[in-house]
Structure formats: C-alpha cells, structure tokens
Amino acid sequence: MxxxxxxxxxxxxxxxxxxxxxxxxxxxxxxxxxxxxxxxxxxxxxxxxxxxxxxxxxxxxxxxxxxxxxxxxxxxxxxxRLIPLEPALRARVLEFAALISCDIHPLNNLRVLRYLETELEVTPQQKSSWYRHWIAQGMAGAERMLERGNTGPWCFGAQPTLADMCLVPQVANALRMDCDLSPYPRSLAVFEHASKHPAFEAAQPQRQPDYIA
Amino acid sequence: MxxxxxxxxxxxxxxxxxxxxxxxxxxxxxxxxxxxxxxxxxxxxxxxxxxxxxxxxxxxxxxxxxxxxxxxxxxxxxxxRLIPLEPALRARVLEFAALISCDIHPLNNLRVLRYLETELEVTPQQKSSWYRHWIAQGMAGAERMLERGNTGPWCFGAQPTLADMCLVPQVANALRMDCDLSPYPRSLAVFEHASKHPAFEAAQPQRQPDYIA
CATH class of the missing domain: 3.40.30.10 (Glutaredoxin)
Structure with missing residues (x-):
C-alpha cells in the first residue's frame, strides 16, 4: 500500500x-x-x-x-473499527467528523490562506483573524458535541474513532497557529491523550519522511 | 420525523x-x-x-x-440505499461526496460570503471571483471523477446515490450565481437528469414551506 x-x-x-x-x-x-x-x-x-x-x-x-x-x-x-457500527455512536462520530472536515478545516487550509494573501491581499492581521474566527466557531461546536457525549478518554468512549482522527490534526494545526484553545478543555484532553498513543505519535508531521523543520 | x-x-x-x-x-x-x-x-x-x-x-x-x-x-x-455497499462503488461515491462537501461548499456558503463582505470588506467583484474560483477548482475535480467512472444517468450508475445528493444542490447554487458550467458536461447531464426526478424535485428550494422568492 x-x-x-x-x-x-x-x-x-x-x-x-x-x-x-x-x-x-x-x-x-x-x-x-x-x-x-x-x-x-x-x-x-x-x-x-x-x-x-x-x-x-x-x-x-x-x-x-x-x-x-x-x-x-x-x-x-x-x-x-474506526467508524463504529452501533447506530447512535456511529451517527455521533460521523457528525463530529463532518464538523471538523466540512466546517473548520476547509476554511483554513493552505490554498485558502494563500488566496487571501495573493488575491485579496489581506494583511497578516486579517489572515490571523480569519483563521481564529473559524477555529473559534468550529471548536465551540466540537466542544458542545463532546459535552453532550464525551466520557473520555477519546472523543466518544474507550476506543479511538474517526472523530479523534479528525480532531487531533485540527487541534495540532490550531496550536501551531498559536490559537488559544483553553475554552475547549474536553477537546484538549482528547488531544493530550492521543499524543501519548503510539499510532497517533507515528502519524505526527515531524515523524514523516518528507518533514521540513 | x-x-x-x-x-x-x-x-x-x-x-x-x-x-x-x-x-x-x-x-x-x-x-x-x-x-x-x-x-x-x-x-x-x-x-x-x-x-x-x-x-x-x-x-x-x-x-x-x-x-x-x-x-x-x-x-x-x-x-x-444511498451509500452503496459494494466497496469500490462505495469508495467512489464517498470520494465524490467529500469533494463537494469539503472542497467546494464550505468556501461558498452564506457565513463565508458574509465574512468576506463585512470583515474583509471585499468588493462585489472580489466576492464573485472568490465564488467562481472555488466552483471552477472543485467542479473540474468532480468532472474528472465522472470522466473516470460515470456511465450515467446518475453520477455512478443506474441509481441515485449520496454523490448525486451532493452534486445537485451544488450545481443549482452555482447556476443561481451565474457560473458558467459548460466545462462540466457530465455534471450538468446528471443535474438535468435529476431535475426530472420526483424526489429531487420535491427537495428543491422553491418547493419548501419556508421559500422566499
């Protein structure tokens, strides 16, 4: 593969x-x-x-x-299994994954930030505000979802799911951009837990063969 | 329900x-x-x-x-069934749905266009260019996916799937914004086919109880 x-x-x-x-x-x-x-x-x-x-x-x-x-x-x-089969849990995992992958990540990825810079000629401050705005809106939603269903240590229970696979890279990205994530303690707790798991560690950017410092 | x-x-x-x-x-x-x-x-x-x-x-x-x-x-x-069970077909349907729902729609929805207007104070021309840019990038990808796998009349075969459920509203939105979709004939053919299907018709904006002309 x-x-x-x-x-x-x-x-x-x-x-x-x-x-x-x-x-x-x-x-x-x-x-x-x-x-x-x-x-x-x-x-x-x-x-x-x-x-x-x-x-x-x-x-x-x-x-x-x-x-x-x-x-x-x-x-x-x-x-x-990463996408659970039990209907209610499956729905919660897919709902959470969609929040991250449709409502947050697409607005803050490289091609969009570049368009803001090159086509709309935004200031660094405007670019930073854009990034933080969508993080704040989206992470508030993620946190509300976890408040409703999170028992830990993962987003939805004792096993990692697609929800964690979406959350961890998004939180890592936001931390790299110096966002304040203290309003989202449940999300941060999942992130901290994941950072000690060997599979999540192996997938980190700095462990990849194409890593550029 | x-x-x-x-x-x-x-x-x-x-x-x-x-x-x-x-x-x-x-x-x-x-x-x-x-x-x-x-x-x-x-x-x-x-x-x-x-x-x-x-x-x-x-x-x-x-x-x-x-x-x-x-x-x-x-x-x-x-x-x-809207998300097929056969593995290769299922993968193609989910790939197509993700292209529309992660790579196109999030960039052009109401909250983003409003942010461009109110926070970044873009001109109407800049807003229109933004909209068209992401439609052109995304629809080119959709068309390539259909060129690879489309036999009609729906995106992936004889039955409508989640792929069509994502494509049709996106095309309707782009047409409402006066985008030129002639470079995407396969997507347009699916859209035309869907527009004659009773379930797709019943879901159209103008058929909804909260429709505002």
Missing amino acids: QLHSFFNSSTSYRVRIALALKELAYETLPVNIRVGEHRAEDYVANVNPSASVPALIDDDFRLGQSLAIIDYLDQKYPEP | QLHSFFNSSTSYRVRIALALKELAYETLPVNIRVGEHRAEDYVANVNPSASVPALIDDDFRLGQSLAIIDYLDQKYPEP
Whole structure:
C-alpha cells in the first residue's frame, strides 16, 4: 500500500493515524503541496482527480479524500473499527467528523490562506483573524458535541474513532497557529491523550519522511 | 420525523433529497439562517451543537451535519440505499461526496460570503471571483471523477446515490450565481437528469414551506 501524503497536511495526517491504528504497512509518496505538486498533470490525471492530498494506492485502486479513504480502510481492514457500527455512536462520530472536515478545516487550509494573501491581499492581521474566527466557531461546536457525549478518554468512549482522527490534526494545526484553545478543555484532553498513543505519535508531521523543520 | 431546514441551504437540500428518495414523511421546521436563527441559544444547546442547518429529529435522537444524517437514514431505512455497499462503488461515491462537501461548499456558503463582505470588506467583484474560483477548482475535480467512472444517468450508475445528493444542490447554487458550467458536461447531464426526478424535485428550494422568492 502507498500513501501520497504531505507531512503538514491535516487530511493526510488523518489517514496516517488510521493506517497506524490498523497496523497497515505503507510507503509514503511525498507530495509537496507548498510547491504545487498536487496539481501536477500526471498526479491529477492518474492518481487523484481532487488535485489534493492524501491519495491511497491499494493494489490498483487509487482513492482520494481522507474521509473516503478511512471508510474504505474500515471496510477492507475492519480491525480495529474506526467508524463504529452501533447506530447512535456511529451517527455521533460521523457528525463530529463532518464538523471538523466540512466546517473548520476547509476554511483554513493552505490554498485558502494563500488566496487571501495573493488575491485579496489581506494583511497578516486579517489572515490571523480569519483563521481564529473559524477555529473559534468550529471548536465551540466540537466542544458542545463532546459535552453532550464525551466520557473520555477519546472523543466518544474507550476506543479511538474517526472523530479523534479528525480532531487531533485540527487541534495540532490550531496550536501551531498559536490559537488559544483553553475554552475547549474536553477537546484538549482528547488531544493530550492521543499524543501519548503510539499510532497517533507515528502519524505526527515531524515523524514523516518528507518533514521540513 | 422532523427536519430543521432552510430552503436555500445546500446541506438541507441534500437531506431533503435523501428523505424524499426513501419516501420518509417529515415535518419541516424552518430555520432562517439569513437572520441567524441557527445560532439561537435553545437550538444550539438542545438541537444542533454545530449551529447550522440541517438537523434531523427522529424520535428523541437529534442529529446535525448532512453527511452524518444521510448515513444515519441509510442505516435505519436502507431502501433505497444511498451509500452503496459494494466497496469500490462505495469508495467512489464517498470520494465524490467529500469533494463537494469539503472542497467546494464550505468556501461558498452564506457565513463565508458574509465574512468576506463585512470583515474583509471585499468588493462585489472580489466576492464573485472568490465564488467562481472555488466552483471552477472543485467542479473540474468532480468532472474528472465522472470522466473516470460515470456511465450515467446518475453520477455512478443506474441509481441515485449520496454523490448525486451532493452534486445537485451544488450545481443549482452555482447556476443561481451565474457560473458558467459548460466545462462540466457530465455534471450538468446528471443535474438535468435529476431535475426530472420526483424526489429531487420535491427537495428543491422553491418547493419548501419556508421559500422566499
């Protein structure tokens, strides 16, 4: 198995956690999105029509989009299960994952921050306010979801799920951008717990072969 | 069953299509996001911690986030199935749905366009360019996915799936914003086909009880 990945991409990070939890061996194929390698003609035409990272190659099957990849892995390699089968828990996990992956991450990723800088010519202060605004809105929602259903140590119970796979890279990203996350203690507690777990550790940006300090 | 919905919300539209395809009766509970009803204290605390539409109420279970709701409906009311079980088809459907719901829609929804106007004070021309930029990037990806796997009349075969539920509201939104979608003929063909289907028709904004002309 191979994974087209960028060390600092939150969506790649999600899939790396899933692969590590399932103990699936894979080769990292670095795609440097800072220099536009995700838009290279061959990559877009033959690997990932989304023109993004990550993309999984499993035998001849090539699949983009982190949420689709994790579902695919969960179907094919069900142990440990990352998207629970019990209906209410499953719904809560998918709801949480959608909050992170649809309501927070898309607004603060590299291509959007670059558009703000180059096309809208925002000031560094405006860019920072943009980033913090969507973190604050989204993380407040995440925290409310955890207040409703979180018993720890993971987002939804005793086992890590897709929810944790989405939360941890998002929190790491926000901390890197110096956001104050103290209003979200349950989210931070999950993040702290995860940071000591070997699969989550193995997936961290600084452990990747394409890491740039 | 009840659905908190706004007529013009693409994410509500997705769920309305799913409910109509499954022929599930429901009551519409309008939430006017233009005046901030989705941020009302009671709604956020007791219905939808995401502070958004849609939210489904099924007996005592309350669930937000359109993708989570459609998965929940598919588990509980599996006919017709909207997220296929066959692994490769399932992966393609989820990949396509993620492209629309993570890479396009979050950048062009009401709260983001309002932020551009009020906080960044962009010109109408800049706002229009922003909208068109993300439509062009995302729809090019959608079209590439359909070129790889589309045999018609729906995105991925003879039956509508979650992919169509994501594509149709996005295309309707882009057409309303006067985007040129002629570079995406396969997407447009699916949209045209869907517009004649009773379940997709019933879910259209102008058919909703809270429609404002």
